[in-house]
Amino acid sequence: MRKASLILFQYKSxxxxxxxxxxxxxxxxxxxxxxxxxxxxxxxxxNRKLYETAKADFAGFIQQVIDQHAxxxxxxxxxxxxxxxxxxxxxxRFSKDKSPYKSNFGASINKGGRKAMxxxxxxxxxxxxxxxxxxxxxxxxxxxxxKLRQEIDYNYPTFKKIIRAKKFKSLYGDLDQSAEFLLxxxxxxxxxxxxxxxxLRLKSYIAMINVSDKDLVSKDLVKKTVAAFEALQPLIGFVxxxxx
Numbered sequence: 001m002r003k004a005s006l007i008l009f010q011y012k013s014x015x016x017x018x019x020x021x022x023x024x025x026x027x028x029x030x031x032x033x034x035x036x037x038x039x040x041x042x043x044x045x046x047n048r049k050l051y052e053t054a055k056a057d058f059a060g061f062i063q064q065v066i067d068q069h070a071x072x073x074x075x076x077x078x079x080x081x082x083x084x085x086x087x088x089x090x091x092x093r094f095s096k097d098k099s100p101y102k103s104n105f106g107a108s109i110n111k112g113g114r115k116a117m118x119x120x121x122x123x124x125x126x127x128x129x130x131x132x133x134x135x136x137x138x139x140x141x142x143x144x145x146x147k148l149r150q151e152i153d154y155n156y157p158t159f160k161k162i163i164r165a166k167k168f169k170s171l172y173g174d175l176d177q178s179a180e181f182l183l184x185x186x187x188x189x190x191x192x193x194x195x196x197x198x199x200l201r202l203k204s205y206i207a208m209i210n211v212s213d214k215d216l217v218s219k220d221l222v223k224k225t226v227a228a229f230e231a232l233q234p235l236i237g238f239v240x241x242x243x244x
Contacts, residue, residue: 022222024061024126028054029216033128036103044101051088058105058126059085061222065124066109068226073233075111076122083113103127109135109229118144120205120239122229128213133225134172135232136206137239144243149187149200151242156196162238163199167231172207175199181206205239207232 031054035044044051062081070077084107092098108114110121122135140148152159162168163175183201186192190200199205209228215221 022061022064023219024216024221025054025057026217028057028126029128029213032103032105032126035101036128039099039101039103041100055085055088055105058107062107062109062124064222065225065229068222069109069122069229072230073236076109079109079111079113081107084109086114104130117141118243120236122232122236123208124225126216131211131213131216132208133211133228134206134208135229135236136175136204138204138206140204140243145203148205148239148242149190151238152196152199153190153194159196159199159238162234165231165234168207168235171209171228171231174207175202176204176206176208177202205235207235 027050031047031050034047035051038044059081062084066076066079066081066084070079086102086106086108088102088105090097090100090102092100104125104127106123106125108116108121108123110116110119112119112121118137118140120135120137122133124133125131137144137148177198181202181204183203186194186197186200190197194200215224218224
């Protein structure tokens with residue numbers, strides 16, 4: 001979906017140490033833009049120090065988000081940013097695009113880190129011109145998806161209250177109902193007129209918010225990201241409890 005946008009922030013530039021600020025540095029955005037234009041190993045090797053600085057900047061931001069949101073969601077309190085961040089190298093074995101590097105940084109803030117399977121969590125995607133944040137669960141295995149659908153069916157009033165909560169709706173609007181995440185009809189075992197039919201058809205349960213490049217370098221980026229995660233937390237809890 002990603003139609004909603006974070007509130008635009010006032011940006012004040014400052015030169016501070018990575019562990020002390022609440023925003024990303026413009027140099028990090030510039031590095032990713034330059035990488036997209038020069039996506040080959042010789043350029044990357046020549047600019048490895050810039051990469052390491054940008055990676056550390058992103059890690060510092062993610063750690064601040066983890067530490068602050070862990071006060072509301074204890075399940076992530078022991079996470080370390082590096083265990084949540086994805087590698088910048090692309091797997092090009094089965095891809096027509098042989099560019100060796102991603103032009104983005106991503107972090108899955110899940111109780112099991114980036115390698116967690118079949119559990120819902122939070123996500124931040126940093127890509128100039130295409131950044132977003134939010135979370136949920138992406139394409140769970142059939143068994144877990146069946147459990148989740150059953151829980152939505154059994155406890156639809158609770159589920160509906162979560163996704164219609166004022167904070168959730170003001171930021172996310174609704175769950176992402178893109179065609180790639182949606183069955184053409186309700187799954188077997190459910191009636192077409194089921195009150196929850198629109199959500200039982202989903203194959204992924206995620207909600208995302210676009211983040212502009214201006215937002216990325218705002219002093220309020222950590223604060224706004226944590227607020228986005230807080231609005232999503234009841235959904236994360238519902239999903240994970242249903243699959244236990």
